[in-house]
Amino acid sequence: MENKKELSLYIHIPFCKQKCFYCDFPSYASIDYLREDYVKALCKEIEEKAIDYKIKSIFIGGGTPSYLETKEIAKLLKTISKLDLEEGMEFTMECNPGALAEEKLKTMIEGGVNRISMGLQAVQNSLLKDIGRIHTFKEFTENFNLARKVGFKNINVDLMFGLPNQSFDEWKESLETIADLNPEHISAYSLIVEEGTAFYKLWERNKLILPTEEDERRMYSETKEILKAKGYHQYEISNYSKEGYECYHNKVYWESKNYLGVGSASTSFIDGKRIKNIENVKAYIDGIMEGKSIVLEENENSKEDNIEEFVFMGLRMIEGISKEEFKRRFKSDIYEIYSKEIEKNIENGLLLEVGDRLKLTEKGIEFSNLVMSDFIL
Ligand code: SF4
Incomplete structure (x- = not known):
């Protein structure tokens, strides 16, 4: 099948x-x-x-x-x-x-x-x-x-x-x-x-x-x-x-899942690879019609990029990120990579651990830029 x-x-x-x-x-x-x-x-x-x-x-x-x-x-x-x-x-x-x-x-x-x-x-x-x-x-x-x-x-x-x-x-x-x-x-x-x-x-x-x-x-x-x-x-x-x-x-x-973007200036993210189409609308039309590439950039994300994106994007959601999902994706425990950052933000009342999930507190949402900057690898 x-x-x-x-x-x-x-x-x-x-x-x-x-x-x-x-x-x-x-x-x-x-x-x-x-x-x-x-x-x-x-x-x-x-x-x-x-x-x-x-x-x-x-x-x-x-x-x-x-x-x-x-x-x-x-x-x-x-x-x-x-x-x-x-x-x-x-x-x-x-x-x-x-x-x-x-x-x-x-x-x-x-x-x-x-x-x-x-x-x-x-x-x-x-x-x-x-x-x-x-x-x-x-x-x-x-x-x-x-x-x-x-x-x-x-x-x-x-x-x-x-x-x-x-x-x-x-x-x-x-x-x-x-x-x-x-x-x-x-x-x-x-x-x-x-x-x-x-x-x-x-x-x-x-x-x-x-x-x-x-x-x-x-x-x-x-x-x-x-x-x-x-x-x-x-x-x-x-x-x-x-x-x-x-x-x-x-x-x-x-949740950093796969998506395909089509059209001028669109972005795709498929299996850790980010592909961006050209922005110029006329060049996009001509490229497609002539069978030429309309890709502006193609980047293979590093493991660090993928981890950062998973955390930054995931923490935008009120339910936060799953530690299990982190382990499944990156083959390491989130604490092996971010133990200091997690502890510091929990102590400051910006991050909360509830069962499998790590999420921003109300104060954490207000100062989300500050929390995110800690998670840059
Ligand atoms: S210019 Fe167009 S795309 Fe931009 S906000 Fe206005 S309606 Fe939306």
């Missing part, structure tokens, strides 16, 4: 209607003329690479996948349907209000998508405008309700705190308003001003007024409380879900 290797599939869509001011993802506005050819190339790459595997979950991310034309989405989903897909697997597509319509949602659900992830960030139109989003809050709710009407029973909403000029009360209002809409999953990330973004330029010129560190910490700790009261449990530093709705695909990353 054929025994296929199992993995998850990430598909990158590098198009956006407009670039948000904080965004450093490999996505571009004003290259729409490449869209049709990109989808062709993407389907070719999927047919060539993903066919060898049993697919455990799919995430179409970007960029703005819902910015594709309906017929392009249909083409992509048709190609995906030919793969060896695990029955009932989680299949997510990222959608942005302002780039979504009923017809598209129907095509998605008919094509097997069973989870959508909606980028919102805040419920106040003034804040949305200030961070370069193309939609209002009203457009978001219309799209959200439309997705429910079409039949989506698993929806994530992305929110962001620590935004310029955002008050604590505004953050609270965003959380409560969204929780009342009852999505199955909420991601709540803090803004990081990344180099190369519009915000970075403002920040360099001292023109970006950000909440203080103390305010931001308060926003983070209140997030847990507010969402808990609304029935969401935190399962990762920035992710919350209703019972049974943790994102399988994200856990693949945090």
Whole structure:
């Protein structure tokens, strides 16, 4: 009997209607003329690479996948349907209000998508405008309700705190308003001003007024409380879900499991090897169509790299890492490698040992960067 290797599939869509001011993802506005050819190339790459595997979950991310034309989405989903897909697997597509319509949602659900992830960030139109989003809050709710009407029973909403000029009360209002809409999953990330973004330029010129560190910490700790009261449990530093709705695909990353990335700028991680595709969208299309390599880098992780990644990613999850799993993967006891670091962080109240698992305490989550830096080999 054929025994296929199992993995998850990430598909990158590098198009956006407009670039948000904080965004450093490999996505571009004003290259729409490449869209049709990109989808062709993407389907070719999927047919060539993903066919060898049993697919455990799919995430179409970007960029703005819902910015594709309906017929392009249909083409992509048709190609995906030919793969060896695990029955009932989680299949997510990222959608942005302002780039979504009923017809598209129907095509998605008919094509097997069973989870959508909606980028919102805040419920106040003034804040949305200030961070370069193309939609209002009203457009978001219309799209959200439309997705429910079409039949989506698993929806994530992305929110962001620590935004310029955002008050604590505004953050609270965003959380409560969204929780009342009852999505199955909420991601709540803090803004990081990344180099190369519009915000970075403002920040360099001292023109970006950000909440203080103390305010931001308060926003983070209140997030847990507010969402808990609304029935969401935190399962990762920035992710919350209703019972049974943790994102399988994200856990693949945090648990350092195998995944295949296709599309420009995507990354694959298969058996300790990390492969990155080229970022330039035109070069990606040409490469695929001419049968040339579109790989930018290929690195075999060292044992140390794998250990570090396992610990860093694993500690992001509230349930932490399994000592048994560590031993199974790396053929050594975690204490042989990290005894000093573990003891020190337990003593400082940042790390906790519960049965087989090592996890961050509440204080540890707050100072996670500090804990992680101890685990660099
Ligand atoms: S929609 Fe998403 S990917 Fe596109 S620019 Fe905004 S944050 Fe970046």
